[in-house]
Amino acid sequence: MVIPFEEEYRKKFYALEEKIFESNMWSEGQMLHDFEDKFGEYVHMQARGIADGGAALLAILSYLDVHGKDVIVPSNTFWADAQAVRYAGGHPIFADCNREDLCLSLADLKRKVTDNTKAVILVHIGGHIAFETEAIAAFCKEKGIYLVEDCAHVHGAWWNGKTGGNYGIAGAYSFYATKTMPLGDGGMVVTRDKDLLKYVEEFRNYGKEVVDGHVYYRMQEGFNYRLSEFNAALGIVQMERLDHILAWKRALAKKYDQIFENRVKLPEGMISGYYKYIVFDTPLKQETGQVFGPRDQGYRIAGVPADVPNSDWVTAHHKCAPIYLGYEHADKSVDELRSILLGE
Numbered sequence: 060m061v062i063p064f065e066e067e068y069r070k071k072f073y074a075l076e077e078k079i080f081e082s083n084m085w086s087e088g089q090m091l092h093d094f095e096d097k098f099g100e101y102v103h104m105q106a107r108g109i110a111d112g113g114a115a116l117l118a119i120l121s122y123l124d125v126h127g128k129d130v131i132v133p134s135n136t137f138w139a140d141a142q143a144v145r146y147a148g149g150h151p152i153f154a155d156c157n158r159e160d161l162c163l164s165l166a167d168l169k170r171k172v173t174d175n176t177k178a179v180i181l182v183h184i185g186g187h188i189a190f191e192t193e194a195i196a197a198f199c200k201e202k203g204i205y206l207v208e209d210c211a212h213v214h215g216a217w218w219n220g221k222t223g224g225n226y227g228i229a230g231a232y233s234f235y236a237t238k239t240m241p242l243g244d245g246g247m248v249v250t251r252d253k254d255l256l257k258y259v260e261e262f263r264n265y266g267k268e269v270v271d272g273h274v275y276y277r278m279q280e281g282f283n284y285r286l287s288e289f290n291a292a293l294g295i296v297q298m299e300r301l302d303h304i305l306a307w308k309r310a311l312a313k314k315y316d317q318i319f320e321n322r323v324k325l326p327e328g329m330i331s332g333y334y335k336y337i338v339f340d341t342p343l344k345q346e347t348g349q350v351f352g353p354r355d356q357g358y359r360i361a362g363v364p365a366d367v368p369n370s371d372w373v374t375a376h377h378k379c380a381p382i383y384l385g386y387e388h389a390d391k392s393v394d395e396l397r398s399i400l401l402g403e
């Protein structure tokens with residue numbers, strides 16, 4: 060897989076690097092603030108940069124204090140979610156997904172909730188917003204359970220004017236090297252909760268607070284989860300480039316929609332960021348594997364027995380058609396792509 064980064068954007072990045080050298084602030088400087096402002100504006104919330112998507116989840120769960128509590132996590136997701144719950148002192152309880160969107164099932168969530176449930180992690184899998192998001196948010200509100208959104212895949216997805224992170228207390232974005240908006244590594248907590256924003260600022264920096272030039276260590280949980288100025292500078296440039304990345308992916312998805320019948324079908328009005336293009340029971344001649352295979356899933360890694368038939372079905376029946384930026388055949392016609400991908 061290639062990771063293209065066009066000359067025009069390289070130049071912008073180099074110019075920002077120069078500014079970092081001139082500023083003598085290689086960490087916790089203006090780039091981070093500018094990236095946070097731009098990302099916050101994009102998602103219609105406020106944002107705080109952090110080392111990676113896993114650290115973003117951990118910061119949110121630590122803020123919610125899930126010690127000794129259950130946190131419901133989808134079985135069909137990356138190990139990061141369950142591991143973040145464990146690192147925050149909670150117990151991950153695995154709930155099944157739906158076959159239609161691969162995301163958390165409201166019906167199974169209702170079965171798994173108990174008096175000890177403090178939070179639910181909803182993961183928007185594959186680039187679209189989980190189809191039951193609004194109903195899950197309403198259910199969590201009714202039960203007094205915190206809803207945390209894992210937004211590692213959801214960059215560029217919109218539904219009724221909202222993107223990932225807007226439905227619960229907070230969202231955790233990842234900018235890992237293969238994500239829709241890659242920085243190599245990086246993450247962002249998005250929220251409207253002012254106390255959480257302040258908590259993240261301290262949590263990512265060993266619990267340190269600076270007041271009038273004096274340093275105070277106010278909390279025990281913090282560690283080094285800082286996002287460096289160089290990554291933040293790349294984030295600023297990637298934000299400018301995001302529309303280009305998304306337009307490219309959507310144009311290819313439009314062609315794929317004419318080729319694949321058995322696929323994830325978006326509800327009316329939903330716009331996907333197409334982190335992945337997911338098809339079912341379709342033998343592909345070129346593919347990028349599975350969103351999550353058995354080796355990634357938290358409940359298998361944790362060795363926790365879970366009755367999750369839809370997750371097992373999804374694992375056995377889905378594959379992804381190539382939709383990463385730079386896929387060499389993206390410019391081909393629908394018929395040519397059909398022949399390349401299906402051999403027809």
Ligand SMILES: Cc1ncc(COP(=O)(O)O)c(C=O)c1O
Binds near residue numbers: 111139
């Ligand atoms: C759904 C999901 N959540 C969280 C993460 C963790 O993000 P990061 O690698 O930035 O820690 C990933 C993958 O990287 C992911 O796919």
